Amino acid sequence: MSAPLVVVAKDSAEHKRWQYVQWLYLAGFLLLTPLVLEPFEIGKMNRALIMSVAILAVNLVVGFNGMLALGHSAFMGIGAFVTASMVQDENWDYWQVLPVVLIVGFIMGVVIGLPALRVKGLYLALVTIAQAAVFPTLVNIDELGIAARTGGPNGKGVSEEVIAPSYLEWLPGVDGARGGSAYRYWIIVLMLGITLLVITNYLRSRPGRAVLAIRDNEAGAAVYGVNLPVVKTMNFAISASLGSLAGLMWCLDKGFVAGQDFTFLLAIDLIIGLVLGGVGTIQGSLVGGLFVVWVNDLTKRISIPLGLYTLNGDGPLAKAIFGLILILFTFFAPGGIVSLARLVSSKLIKVVPLTPAGEPIEPLSNFDPGMESTRADAAVKLAVVPPVLLAIGWLLMSVNNLIVGVLAFGLRMTILMAPVAMLVGSNELKAHAAGNRPDSVQGPANMARLLGAAGTVFVIVYAVQRFVLNY
Amino acid sequence: MVDDVFDEVGLKVEDLHASYGAVEVLRGLDFEVAAKGVSVILGANGAGKTTTLRAICNMCNTSGKVTLGDDDITRTGTAEIVRKGVAHVPQGRGTFPELSVLDNLMIGAYTRKDKEVKDDVDRWFEIFPRLSERSDQLAGSLSGGEQQMLAVARALMCRPRLLLLDEPSLGLAPLIIEDLFERFTTLNKETGLTMLVVEQNANLALDMADYGYVIESGEITLSGSAEKLKNDPAVQEAYLGA
């Protein structure tokens, strides 16, 4: 299957339809999370999304500016402790703390970034790694009232839990029985959404373009008048600010912060999430957060039966797996999961750009016997195979074993291919109507459309059923 | 495009392509350097002169065929090519600034295992007394001319069969350039060392060379004996300022 299943013109109605499907998946994922998952699983998702924000912060420096920052755990810690202290000791609201946290993070970013970023080379890595190592110890200092504010070695708890106000109880998943984790989930999603909006706009702005130019060609950027130290430091400070925001979200979600949560290991988790997801892409940061929490969780669960679990919660297995992931991804998939996903989607759909006149720069669906029928056939497979896998997944579900459980989950998820099969089927039919396909395409295309539609209806019904079940 | 014009072939390059990333710099060069002879490659900035020398030493992405004597060295690693007797004085001298002058010469003899290294050092100190005076100084503290002498001496420490010189005149005062080129000529006459020189200073280079090539945009556009090139109107106009 070398040719992509679907070739569409950029901004055409078909292209839009494909984009709608993508957004639908995203919306479905976001909606189903608080509905389908257990409260403690929602908690994990919250942590994953918070990690995504922090990884995005690291990405801003490492992926988009080409500098090495290894100490964002400290910025998260600063944000978390400032929040905990202000909310608990001063009775501030979280939204009142927000600007304070952003500003404190920004200032810390300037203080640490400026000395290191005036110099070429790995100096930022040097400073930030020391910063990550030193932060957990600073929390325990008695002088200047630091330990009193941070709770010292005992950590600091926020006694008042974040709960949904009555006018927001309609939010999916939010009700009395589920505690606050679903409500906190929606706050975190909202903050993540705003962050994404701000960051994508920042990267398109003038300073953002300077940041990217430095990554691609430092000398070239300087020649075009980019003030390297200033732009780099500002970018690092924005990243630090964002890291502190992740800290605020951490405190909001967990209601408890302690120095040992923000060690060098957290900083390394962020780097691993970055590499796993994909360095230098926004989507990579989101995916990376999910995966780093998921892998962490998985290894912990595997560690117990294998006897590799240690008291402090991070058994050697998690470290070893993360180490291997770092090395293997660096060697074989330097673009991370996002690049792998792009590879897959390039087999699925090809978007042809338009000429200035608005014409596609290459023909979309030429009559080319042989290839078209494989498209329709592939669509049929896409429509038939997922329900079969879904059934197998359902059967496997009864087996109480972690690995099989993960497998079963994966198999069940393949049903999400159904809408794609439906779209490909109707695309082929349309191409046939336009006289660009042989008649032999009709059968499989109809079949794909029908089965795909059935699968899609099933997915929707299932989602609605879960939704109703939960209310 | 070049027939076997020399009795004995020192270096033979066939259909040499080289690129940096997506940019193709050399687009199929064919040329030869006669054994014991001096050949020169003339060309403007960006014509691909430096890349030609780098490609011979396999220091960039290349395709084609490079033969040294009877050895095919196209796919040989740089360090091994040096062991086969090719010395390359890169553009901008390429000395080791943090090493002493003496160490620079000693590292030049890195590939040699014989006992005469010390004698060779003495010989080069005799030829370039300035280097002898500064033998303990760091190479980075030398003047441009001294560095060029050091670079040449270092290259010759490995007792090469073929010497590649990349714009030896660059950044040097005219008097020093003349002195340097005189030494190259003497070297060639006395030892029979094969040389391939890349130069923008066409006058000096053609005086020293037996044979020359003109390279433009990665292709050889003109070749012939040094005499012939000197009298070629196109060369005179473009490179000799006549």
Next chain:
Amino acid sequence: MTWNFDVLPDFIFNGLSLGAIYGTVALALVLIFKATTLINFATGELAMLGAFLVYVLHMEQGLWLWLSMLLAMLLSAGLGVLIERSLTRPFDPEDHLPVVLITLGLFLIINAVAGDIWNYQVRILTNPFGKFPDWVPSVGGDRFVEVLGSRLKYQSIGIWVTLAVALFVLGLILNKTRAGLAFRAVSSNVESARLVGVHTGRTLGFGWAIASAFGTLGAVLVAPQLGGVNPNMMATILIYALAGAALGGLDSLGGAVLGGILVGLIQAVLVTWGGVVVFGQLYMSILQLAAAFLIILIVLLFRPSGLFGTRRVERV
């Protein structure tokens, strides 16, 4: 005990001996930085692994301590060569990110492997300088001599002598051998080194080998101060060594040693002794890490090339 100038020499001796250890590890960092402009974040874990090798050879297999140390240094050198050849050579050293990620991955894997084999508990390793030989006039159970009215530990003297010998050997290797000359050439100008026939890859492997051996030496020397060996023993030492390397100049071998010693002195005298004099309270490790972090910041702010580094450190 009174906290005043009487005990200052104690702190100075202590700082000098800790500093010598930081210097040893800093040297391991700088050896690799000099040749590749890369910071090997796995330096500490490689050193820890070396210390565990000594533990296995000496404590478990019963080999003579010094022979175990020599063997462990050779084995870690071999491991260093292996890592260079298999994991870092495929990447362009100009592109820092991949190689830094590789060293971070190594950091995690080595730590995990050691944690799996030896658990995360401290295991006692014989102090190479536990007791003076009989012929030395000493006090305090053969562990001290009196200097300036203070007790100078046999251990401190031992560390200094060991470091001096190791530095002498390193000097011989770098200045008198072919491989050493090649290493200095590669550090100075990679491309020209290739043009005189030096195999740059093998030479970098040689650098990794010496660096790993030095790291192991540092870890073995520091083990008695930490009560023994454990998989997390080098975590803070690496930070002190980084501070020492930055202070001395990341591309200066001598600077690394002196920088490490200075960091040790600053910790012992300014932070620990000074902290007690000023605040009347013992802070120990909390402020020591902070001091290391501050040292790095201050060096970058005022003298990015460090005290002894070349000026090649470029301003952007």
